[in-house]
Amino acid sequence: MNKLIKIINFKILGDNRGSLISLEKNIDIPFEIKRIYYIFDTKNNVSRGYHAHKKLEQIIICVKGSCKFILDNGFQKEEVTLNTPDIGLHIKNNIWREMHDFSQDCVLIVIASEHYDESDYIRDYDTFKKSITTI
Ligand code: T46
DSSP: OOOSOEEEEOOOOOBTTBOOOOOOBTTTBSSOOOEEEEEEOOOTTOOEEEEEESSOOEEEEEEESOEEEEEEOSSOEEEEEEOOTTEEEEEOSSOEEEEEOOOTTOEEEEEESSOOOGGGEEOOHHHHHHHOOOO
8 A cells, every 4th residue: 555645855955054955846845836835824723625636646744833734545544744945845646635723833835746626626524535446
């Protein structure tokens, strides 16, 4: 069975002034980058996500603060806390995701393989479960 939580470790290019991470298409990010967005100022006790994507793949980086992701492939669920900018959570298609426990200062940068397309979203859990036949 494939592992649900896929973490990519990024190299920190630091010197005595501080740290820097550089992400390059097809080197650090294993797909063509078509979109980047960021999520910040998530209100207290708010959860986000609750959907899967038919085609979209994403790498999610928590550059500040922390939050928890629950991933679900229709058969099993796994949880991971993101709280450091030197790792990326790689979420492939057909994975249901929920995001919880955002710290007040949490900033997520998301690198996406496709342009925004609402028709790529599955926002109903039963529909998601029915769409999954194998892993
Ligand atoms: C995901 C998690 C990690 C756009 O207009 N363009 C965009 O590129 C995105 C991502 C969203 N939107 C609109 C759609 C909604 O009206 O922004 C609003 C909030 O989007 P959503 O409710 O999908 O946000 P989250 O935080 O639940 O989920 C987002 C991504 O949509 C999703 O792909 O994996 O972040």
